[in-house]
Amino acid sequence: xxxWIQYFADWxxxxxxxVGAETHLGAxxxxxxxxxxxxxxxxxxxxxxxxxxxxxxxxERLRNFLGRxxxxxxxxxxxxxxxAVTPFxxxxxxxxxxGFVQGGIPLGVTFSFLITSPLVNEVALAMFLxxxxxxxxxxxxxxxxxxxxxxGWVLGKMNLQNYLSDWVKQLWExxxxxxxxxxxxxQTFAQRLPGIARGAWDIVKSVVLYxxxxxxxxxxxxxxxxxxFFNEYLSGGQWWTVPLAVIIAVPLYANAAGILPVIQVxxxxxxxxxxxxxxxxxxVGLSLPEATxxxxxxxxxxxxxxxxxxxxxxxxxxxxxxxxx
Numbered sequence: 001x002x003x004w005i006q007y008f009a010d011w012x013x014x015x016x017x018x019v020g021a022e023t024h025l026g027a028x029x030x031x032x033x034x035x036x037x038x039x040x041x042x043x044x045x046x047x048x049x050x051x052x053x054x055x056x057x058x059x060e061r062l063r064n065f066l067g068r069x070x071x072x073x074x075x076x077x078x079x080x081x082x083x084a085v086t087p088f089x090x091x092x093x094x095x096x097x098x099g100f101v102q103g104g105i106p107l108g109v110t111f112s113f114l115i116t117s118p119l120v121n122e123v124a125l126a127m128f129l130x131x132x133x134x135x136x137x138x139x140x141x142x143x144x145x146x147x148x149x150x151x152g153w154v155l156g157k158m159n160l161q162n163y164l165s166d167w168v169k170q171l172w173e174x175x176x177x178x179x180x181x182x183x184x185x186x187q188t189f190a191q192r193l194p195g196i197a198r199g200a201w202d203i204v205k206s207v208v209l210y211x212x213x214x215x216x217x218x219x220x221x222x223x224x225x226x227x228x229f230f231n232e233y234l235s236g237g238q239w240w241t242v243p244l245a246v247i248i249a250v251p252l253y254a255n256a257a258g259i260l261p262v263i264q265v266x267x268x269x270x271x272x273x274x275x276x277x278x279x280x281x282x283x284v285g286l287s288l289p290e291a292t293x294x295x296x297x298x299x300x301x302x303x304x305x306x307x308x309x310x311x312x313x314x315x316x317x318x319x320x321x322x323x324x325x
Contacts, residue, residue: 005037005041009033013030028219028224031219039095043095043098044200044203047095047098048197051197051199052196076150076152080149080152081145082113084119084144094294096113101297106156107155107161107164108156109152112149112153115148115151115310117148118256119148119281147281151309154309164297167296168297206296210292215289234271245275245318246286246314249279249283250283250311259284263280273321274317274322277321285310285314291303
């Protein structure tokens with residue numbers, strides 16, 4: 001889907017600017033161009049689609065449906081499964097998260113998606129199967145979906161809506177007003193599209209600085225952090241290696257397909273598989289660039305609660321993996 005962006009990034013960095021693909025600078029710049037364009041495009045398309053949804057399926061109607069129909073936690077599982085079938089990294093998941101929030105979907109349910117989406121996808125599972133076998137792959141996929149389901153449920157029970165940023169609250173208010181205006185105005189679908197597109201573009205413009213800063217941090221880490229940097233700290237079997245793996249992983253940024261070869265090397269060099277998987281989950285599920293992007297959507301307190309809750313579940317998963325694998 002995004003191959004053309006990768007081709008453009010390769011052409012721009014390696015062809016036009018002449019930076020070597022094998023250099024740290026080339027890898028960092030290529031990563032920056034590719035991810036920035038991809039995330040901004042995703043953000044526009046998703047907010048545009050959510051604008052169409054809001055025009056014909058008002059926010060309050062969705063909230064009332066979820067309030068009347070008790071799914072007994074099924075909504076968290078559905079959101080987590082949806083996250084598993086969307087092949088996005090943590091930063092690429094943020095545009096969908098913003099679209100869900102804009103659409104009035106409960107915060108805990110959106111968190112279930114945000115947690116699982118970067119952890120589990122078909123590319124990562126295929127690579128996992130080839131590297132570690134079906135048993136480990138099945139356990140990893142199940143744990144990733146359960147992590148999103150339980151994590152979203154726990155976060156949903158905390159009633160954290162008040163810790164969303166004023167920008168999000170304004171989005172909700174604007175969505176409600178726009179829906180009321182559209183319902184009162186019998187415009188055709190074609191007549192509504194320009195206004196919906198302008199709304200999506202306004203959202204993109206309001207977050208573009210956060211995207212550039214976040215991806216810039218991720219690009220620097222992607223290009224300059226060596227793969228063998230963590231071996232000596234994680235290869236022991238001490239109890240503290242699992243939480244240390246997650247703490248070290250959070251500042252990093254990579255998607256599951258990108259980090260899996262590193263995990264294979266770590267395991268081959270003596271790092272326990274559960275510790276390595278916890279490191280992978282921390283890298284792809286929580287990252288400093290993701291926190292930078294979420295700053296537009298959440299207050300720092302909510303970001304800290306989200307990261308702390310998910311990190312705690314990842315650490316528990318790491319201990320469990322070390323016991324059973």
